[in-house]
Amino acid sequence: MPNFLDLPPELRNQIYSYLLSPFSNRRHLGDSFYAYDYSPSLVLxxxxxxxxxESRKIFHSLNTFVRISTHWEQAKHHxxxxxxxxxxxxSPEANKFPLDTLSVTIDTFYPNSEFETVAYYHFIILFETGDLARFCRSWYYSSLNMPYLNSHLSLDLALHDPYTSTSPFPMTGEPHIPKLKQSQLLEPFKQVKQLRGFQVSGNVTAYPSLVKSLNTEMKKSLDPPEKCLERATELKDLGNAALTSGKYKEAIEYYNKAFFAVHVIIDGKNRRVYGDAWFDATITEEGPFKGQHAGTARIIIRVRLVANTILAYLKLNNYDMAIHTGMRTIKIMRTSIGLDEDEGATDPNLEAMVGFVASGEMGKIYYRTGMAYKAIDEKSDARKLLKVAAVYLPNDKTVKQDLASVALRLS
Incomplete structure (x- = not known):
């Protein structure tokens, strides 16, 4: 009777790869959050x-564990x-975890600080799932909001081979952290800038060229607000050109990159905004934004990007995303003036903020979102939004015509 070991080795490896991949051992918790449980697969x-x-070798090739150690107990929640x-x-399960390939130790330096004697708190994340890159990005955004944070922190990146002859799980063969893998592990930390101290250590010697490149990048300053705004404007213009050319999906990609340039992350229907404090400054450098408040310029760019993104979704007949994108901004505007985010005002004149810095673009957001509702025959919602759009854009004949098309008819 044939058994599993009768299969060719390459087929067994495919089965191991499927069973031991991190993506096969996680369950979705909502948004972009996952929980991992390898217990069923590691029955192998x-x-x-x-x-x-055989399976252990595949497991190691597919799962690179990273240990984060910090004095701040709430770091993992953040x-x-x-x-x-x-x-x-x-912690405490992570304290004795034996299979980390990269150990990230973040030390604080505040004279006479309580952190001098506080124990470390540890947590384990996976490299392959993009969580190390997200961890570094989170650190990057924290430094935007707290400009002096990194000047009080030092970082030790320790490379470990968890399968050396002296480890609990020895594995013979070629070195298990080759140059490419080292580069991939160190690359995300280029986002972390101007630390008090930095070193690479561990029982695996890092390639000097990789350490030098990382050190050079980490010493660079964060891009100032005006550079972020200029880059976002360039990407927005590229998006507009793609939109005009009928390349609607490409346009949305450019718009999302423009959002990213001003520290707004668009991931499907999820949006996360970072760096408000970073843009709370008046720009003094020469350039298109000189003399402007960076936060105000950022708001204008964001509103324009929203309006154009909705238009691209309308062109694609993707009314669900058009409505989601528009209503997200409309709800924020309603809440900011004390209105119910779902219902708005009964009088459109009370909802329209005609003195808003980007009122014309807001009018387009209301209009285009209303047209998306009209396309799915939700005339009541369309009528409510188009009435507000007509206040924002009183001289736009198209808005008036479309509003008339969804007006209540008296029998």
Whole structure:
């Protein structure tokens, strides 16, 4: 009777890869959050020695574990919620976890600080799922809101081979952290700028060229607000050109990149806004934004991007995303003036903020979102939004015509 070991090795490896991939061992918790449980898959380790050795090699190739150590007990909650990083293990379970390839130790330096004697808190994340990159991005955004944060922090990146001859799980063969893997592990930390101290250590020697490149990038300053705004404007213009050319999906990609340039992350229907404090300054450098308040210029760009993104979705007949994109901004505007985010005002004149810095673009958002509702025959919602659009854009004949098309008819 044939058994599993009768299969060709390459087919067994495909099965191991499917069972041991991090993506096969997680469950969705909502938004971008996941929980991991390898227990069912790691039953492979207990079947027999040959399967154990074969599957363990695949497991190691597919799962690179990173240990984060910090004095701040709430760090894991912050990176999980703000950075959307999935935590595999946390203290005390993470304290003795033996399979981390990269150990990230963040030390604080405040003279006479209580942190001098506080213990470390540890948590484990996965590299392959993008969580290390998200962790570093979360750190980057924290430094935007707290400009002096990194000047009080030092970082030790320690490379470990968890499968050396002296480890609990030895594995013979080629070095398990080659140059490419080292580069991939160190690359995300280029987002972390101007630390008090930085070093690379561990029982695996890092390639000097990689350390030098990382050190050079980390010493650079953060892009100032005006550079972010200029880059976002360039990407918005590229998006507009794609929109005009009928390349609607490409236009949306450019618009999302423009959002990203001003620290707004668009991920499907999810949006996260970072760096408000970073843009709370008047621009003094020469350029198109000189003399402007960076926060105000950012708002104008964001509103224009929303209006144009809705138009691109309308062109694609993707009315669901057009409505979602428009209503997200409309709800924020309603809440800011004390209105119910879903109902708005009964009088459109009370809802329209005609003195708003980007009132014309807001009118387009109301109009285009209303047209998306009209396209799915939700005339009541369309009528409510188009009435507000007509206040924002009183001289636009198209708005008036479309409003008339959804007006209540008296029998």
């Amino acid at each position: 380790y207990r079947l027999n020695r040959q399967i154990y050795l 990176v999980a919620l703000e950075g959307q990083v999935s935590i595999l293990l946390s």
